[in-house]
Amino acid sequence: MKNQLYFALLFLGFVSCSDAPKLENEKGEKTNYDVVFREKLAGKYEKWETADNSFKYFYTYTDRGRGPEVTEEIKLNSDNYIISESITGVNYLKDSISENFNGVDGSASWKNPMSEDKADFNGKALYFRHDGSPAVYEIIGQLLTASENSKVALYPEGEVELVDQYSITLSDSTSLNLLMIKGLEMIPRYLWMKNNEMVASISGNLHIVREDFKAFRKELQSLQGTYEDEYLFKIAKELSNKIDKVIIKNVNVFTPEGTIVNNQDVFIEGKKIKSIKPSKGKVLNGTAQVIDGTGKTLLPGMFDMHTHNTKFRGLLHLAGGITSVRDMANNKQLKQLSAQFDNNEIIGPNIVIFCGIIDGSGPFANQRNVVDNLGEGFAEIQSYKDLDYDQIKLYSSIRPEWVKPLAAKAHELNMRVSGHIPAYMTATQAIEQGYNEIQHMNMLFLNFMSDTIDTRTPLRFTMVANHGADVDLKSKEYLDFVSLLKSKDIVIDPTISLFENMFISKKGVPSPTYSKIMKRLPLIEQRAFYSGGLPKEGDKAALFKDSYMNMLNALNDMYQKGISIVPGTDGLPGFLYHRELELYESAGIPAAEVLKMATINSAKITGTSDYLGSIEVGKNADLILIDGNPVENISDVRRVEWTIKGGTIFYADELYNKMGIKHFK
Structure with missing residues (x-):
């Protein structure tokens, strides 16, 4: 979506x-x-x-x-x-x-x-x-x-x-x-x-x-x-600046446990972190480039767990401090783009998970990789496996009776299954038939409405906008559903910032989702954020807001109950990711825990935690320097000075300048 x-x-x-x-x-x-x-x-x-x-x-x-x-x-x-x-x-x-x-x-x-x-x-x-x-x-x-x-x-x-x-x-x-x-x-x-x-x-x-x-x-x-x-x-x-030996001096380091260790010297050689030691005021390695990190925070490169990559979007990811992404549906040439990112022919993040999309035929089909029968669905799954994809995403026009056999085929090939909930089906049914993960908070809320909703259409938004406020987070139905999520270890990819823009924004008023950065953007992007999201007249504005606030309440409740949550955007790279993290914190999740979701937790879920996701000796030096302390103020994630990825340092102001965007300074 x-x-x-x-x-x-x-x-x-x-x-x-x-x-x-x-x-x-x-x-x-x-x-x-x-x-x-x-x-x-x-x-x-x-x-x-x-x-x-x-x-x-x-x-x-x-x-x-x-x-x-x-x-x-x-x-x-x-x-x-x-x-x-x-x-x-x-x-x-x-x-x-x-x-x-x-x-x-x-x-x-x-x-x-x-x-x-x-x-x-x-x-x-x-x-x-x-x-x-x-x-x-x-x-x-x-x-x-x-x-x-x-x-x-x-x-x-x-x-x-x-x-x-x-x-x-x-x-x-x-x-x-x-x-x-x-x-x-x-x-x-x-x-x-x-x-x-x-x-x-x-x-x-x-x-x-x-x-x-x-x-x-x-x-x-x-x-x-x-x-x-x-x-x-x-x-x-x-804009690529290769590094050999670098010391980031006197910097405050975010740990895998979600704490800050102050005044550290972090030594990088090539693509690896070689040492992390308390700063003693002098540099022993005279051949290393020295970067002063005084008063600033060193974070691991963050993970956007819901992206759709193009060759133009990579700059935004790195400028925003995102060094790794999951691609949640794309064309079958994505491996070529990933190689260009990896070789730095084109600036972009590590694509650590490749997810192939399958949809059923019909008037509302996704228009990519559409199948007319179960046999074609099996063939699509095999073709993605042959391309070394990791995951299958089922979309809204998939026939409900196909979900179980398609999921079984994917699991047979050691692939995860996620996606939208198909039309005329509930999230509970999808999980029971093989889903490992659900995209978008609205798909969770639809679980409590009906299995007769045609989620191929905009009803998947408007039903939740109109009735999401009525979802009772203390009801047996809801509590049983969360227990199912927990028992099946289901990952939730809420993309909550999308619904803030859809449900809360008002026509003619800057969208709260983008208001902090609008003036930094070129003309068309600025104007897009005045459009007002879903149509809402009269009492609808208050109702839609209540439904959105209940989404935030559910997000926090699921966190409190131990559900795996991954931050992703499905939209404007970098800037929307920062808003996603801010909204998690505003929902009641501590900032340190939000940052763990964005780094080490996402690395674990993507199977890359041996070399990504935290600042530890021996791991890849995919790092970002923040002018501030996002543990104390989550919005400081917007204040990225530079990003290191794959042995190359990229300065955020230079990346933004190429896109006609003003830096935060």
Whole structure:
């Protein structure tokens, strides 16, 4: 269950390609695009001219019952800047959106989820909407290619830059331009253009392709991937600092027991911790690099136990102090990316657990590794085992009667089984039929509602939002369930921060999940966090909050009863992980215990505790330096100065700078 609102905004794009001349449509004639999500046709994007310099757009796609549906109208001035814009429809989570902008006679007024305001406007800056169609990106591409300094001012603030432009010839001899744009979001946005029209955007799992170019989509994806890789290879060379011998002097060390030992000298040689000794005020090894750790805390590299890795997200993990991750569902080429992380060709964490996903067919299928029958499910499990994967994740469209035999097959191959609870099934039933682990706190709460809920749909969120407050943590039903978790040694992966954003955030107000870091982020990420999560009107806001608070109560209760809990994000790397840890502490779990979950406990669960997860002589020197003491103030985990992984030190401020993010200092 990805934080899809964030990553749909992060990876939005558009596509098309052909040797045909620029489309000279008559007014009212539509230009049509396919919207492809996870390799399936998922929607459409349409644009057409309604009058001189006036255009209308329609954009929609579906993702397991979610997805936007937007109608947009734009009028441009003679310099191609927006002077009028209106947007209506629903966002990814199906909440209503309404936004407008008008700029005329030296002033502009606007109403969007962040504000309703007016200011001076000279018609030389581009208003950038919150939710909407891909139209604004095409306009940005046009403005940037015409700009003398390769920059365009945004309104009311911000700037985008054309970092690079590649002239590329396709296999049919069509010539296209690939634009690399920075300033909008944490990763570069790539736009394919021809004759000043948007031809294509290949962005993660979301591709928007003009119909006459859809046959070239995979070719465009491959070509763009080469340029993306070159960019990331360059960053890795620039920001990687190999270490030989290092002494971190007079630093406070977090122990495997969850305590702090003050004023220690930690000696690292290559990739290993060689010694840990009380600081005596002088350095005996004159050949070692000395790092002053006075007043700071040395932590083991942390584990994010629920990730979906891409080549662009690795920088965020390391900048946030996360050196090891479990990947909880990805494509079958993940081992290649892991090797690039391990070799530091691309900056990223150790992927210590590989989890393959399987879903059943149907209208709400996950769209990756979908099976139509049990035999195909067995074959998928075997294929993952052959790729040396460790775990199988079953998803919401798996038929309930398949769970027991699929789990048995995975266990036969020495693989763990986890996942969502399939539709029309309860968590209790899934555990009794072979689950070792459950993802997401909502899946636990659904256990107390019904086995008739179609959890393939957004009901898996809205049912818990509406009824989670009614789950009685003293009831026999709940206590029996927790006893089952304990007796079966079931691991819980709550991703509680996702539900704070869904249930608590309000439209037009900064989400509490991200409010501490929003101003550090680029434009699009900031705006995503004003959208308000699940639709909530009137008394629903209070009810949803009560349901969320009961989730926190259950989290603490499960901790108190000895249930294994692992911190993971399933969303924005680094920053969301920090929030996850803060929420565990706010639920009542002591900060030291939260940090143990993030380090040594996760290492034990992933089978890596012999060499990761704690600061001990002989273990790998995967370490982070914190400006503060997170045992006393858990939020200090946000104050990462540097991360060491695999014999290389990475400075957080440099990593963030490459992504257009401000450091905490």
